[in-house]
Every structure is written in C-alpha cells, then in structure tokens.
Amino acid sequence: MIHHQKYVKELLKKYDFESAKVNHTPMGPATRLDEDPNGKSVNQTNYTGMIGSLLYLTASRPDISFSVGLCARFRSNPKESHMTAVKRILRYLRGTNNLCLFYPRAGAFDSKGFADADYAGDLVNKKSTSDMVQFLGFCMVSWSSKKQNIVALSTVEAEYIAAAACCSQLLWIKQQLRDFGIIYDCVPIYCYNTSAICISKDPVYHTRVKHIHIRHHFLKDNVEKGLIKVDFYETENQIDDILTNPLNREKHEKMRMELRMLKLR
Incomplete structure (x- = not known):
C-alpha cells in the first residue's frame, strides 16, 4: 500500500x-x-x-x-x-x-493502457487535456493528466494525441520490463473514440487528418508493427475519466475504486 x-x-x-x-x-x-x-x-x-x-x-x-x-x-x-x-x-x-x-502480491501481470481527452477543455487557450493510465495486471503503475501542447482542431485529433502519448509510455514500460526478462508481444490501449481507433489502423483515414502533427502518427507505425493495438472501450467504463473531468460523487468514487485506490485499515 x-x-x-x-x-x-x-x-x-x-x-x-x-x-x-x-x-x-x-x-x-x-x-x-x-x-x-x-x-x-x-x-x-x-x-x-x-x-x-x-x-x-x-x-x-x-x-x-x-x-x-x-x-x-x-x-x-x-x-x-x-x-x-x-x-x-x-x-x-x-x-x-x-x-x-493498493498493489496485491499475486495476480495477472498483463500490461494495458487507457487514453482519453477532454476536447478544448481549457477556457483560456482552448487546448485539450490528455489523460492516460497504465496497468500491470490489476496494479496502476503510471498515470498522467496534462494539457496538450497544441490546439486540437477536432475531438478525434485530441483523442488521437492522447492515445499517442499513452503509446509512448507503454513502449517505455515494455522496454523496462524486458530488462527483467518479461516480454510482451502486443500491448492494448483502450479508447472510446472509434474514429481515433480507425486512424491508427486504416490508412484511408489519413487524407482527413493531414493537420495532425507528424510526430503523433508514430502510434499508427507501432500498431502496424504489432507492438501496440488500440481497442474500443465504452465511454461509461473509461476508468481514466477521473483524470480528465470533474465528476459527481457517485462516478468519482466508482472511478477511484477502478484505479485500485482503497481505504487503509
């Protein structure tokens, strides 16, 4: 604990x-x-x-x-x-x-990440807020809630940038675990925006996203290499909402439990 x-x-x-x-x-x-x-x-x-x-x-x-x-x-x-x-x-x-x-002694040790974004949530300069959470099994090992460096022109762009940042962190975690002999072939990132998922998989969409900075397209590159996969996750179950928006009490406490935050005995 x-x-x-x-x-x-x-x-x-x-x-x-x-x-x-x-x-x-x-x-x-x-x-x-x-x-x-x-x-x-x-x-x-x-x-x-x-x-x-x-x-x-x-x-x-x-x-x-x-x-x-x-x-x-x-x-x-x-x-x-x-x-x-x-x-x-x-x-x-x-x-x-x-x-x-809370970090239990035993349990699964699979790696996964969650990515989300609050489009144009900053009232001053209209920049979006990215959040991401990375897990090893049931244990949260990394998280971030950060204002994006650029002004996203659409919800899809904001979500895609958040997923790219999550991808970067998961690749770093994979490399650290490799030093301990723990090797993952493909790590999933869960995202609720289907258009952002399509951009990472389908080159047809790329003509519509030329405005997205080239450095964020390394997510698609890693998906093609099989190192990362981006999967759909329902909005109501997106457990990293607590890092993106202020929530009501019921949802805040639910998300807190999903992040394995427990009360000390």
Whole structure:
C-alpha cells in the first residue's frame, strides 16, 4: 500500500484545515476555471505554496491530479475563484486521508493502457487535456493528466494525441520490463473514440487528418508493427475519466475504486 497519510495530516495542519468541512469530490462537476480577470486577487506566494504541496501529493493520489493540475495553471495571477477551488481539494483530502494505492502480491501481470481527452477543455487557450493510465495486471503503475501542447482542431485529433502519448509510455514500460526478462508481444490501449481507433489502423483515414502533427502518427507505425493495438472501450467504463473531468460523487468514487485506490485499515 502506497500512501501519504502523514503528509496529508501535516498539510491540513499547515493551512488550518484540520477541522474544515469535508467535500466528497476534489472539484464540483460544473466547475470551469478561467483567468477570472475581474476577480479579486489573492496572495500569490501562499497560493503557489499550496499548489506545490498538492502537486507533490499527486505522486500517490491520482484522484486529485486533474483538479490540482487545473488550479496550477493560474499560479502567476491567482484569484479568489482559484483559491476556492484549491480549498475544496484540501477539504476533500480531509475526508479521504485514509486512501492508498493498493498493489496485491499475486495476480495477472498483463500490461494495458487507457487514453482519453477532454476536447478544448481549457477556457483560456482552448487546448485539450490528455489523460492516460497504465496497468500491470490489476496494479496502476503510471498515470498522467496534462494539457496538450497544441490546439486540437477536432475531438478525434485530441483523442488521437492522447492515445499517442499513452503509446509512448507503454513502449517505455515494455522496454523496462524486458530488462527483467518479461516480454510482451502486443500491448492494448483502450479508447472510446472509434474514429481515433480507425486512424491508427486504416490508412484511408489519413487524407482527413493531414493537420495532425507528424510526430503523433508514430502510434499508427507501432500498431502496424504489432507492438501496440488500440481497442474500443465504452465511454461509461473509461476508468481514466477521473483524470480528465470533474465528476459527481457517485462516478468519482466508482472511478477511484477502478484505479485500485482503497481505504487503509
């Protein structure tokens, strides 16, 4: 079990949230943060310190990765609306301080990845947010929630870029495991966007995606080599949604369980 329980307690004590009201999700499902130019400014040093502390915590708490990453985009000029969002994360941590990443001793050891994207989710520059999760058996070994470097011109492009990033990480994991004598022929990536899957398999689609940067087409190259395969996965079961969007309590807790985040005994 991997956790930062002691660190969370110290963090809550440092910012005087030990007896604060508990929230059941790190961010409300309707929350949409922007630069808030008319909002009241808050202390930048204090805000940056809180963000830095929370970013460190994401090493064992993927359930707050999206929320912390979104709030971190406004460190240069934080407003009250941004501080309110950060405080909600702290109140969520107070109610979930006993969560840990669980790694069972035995079980399957197959490798797989999940990729998703929130198209044009950033209200400031309309860039999409990519998320990906990689598993070895039932164990989550790698995850990421990151704003894309380019502005995607379609949902398909945003999803394809996310899948390409997941492919890169899975190839790195395969190489690391090869050093230990564990060899995989083909690793699946699960994606719910059928058009993105078709782009990775069918060259006919390439005339429609010339605007996608050439570096992202290495996903198709690895699919053709048989190192990676991209399979369909239903939207409602996409377990990495927690890294892309703010969710309601029911779905947030369901996704958290799917990521093997359990309560400490």
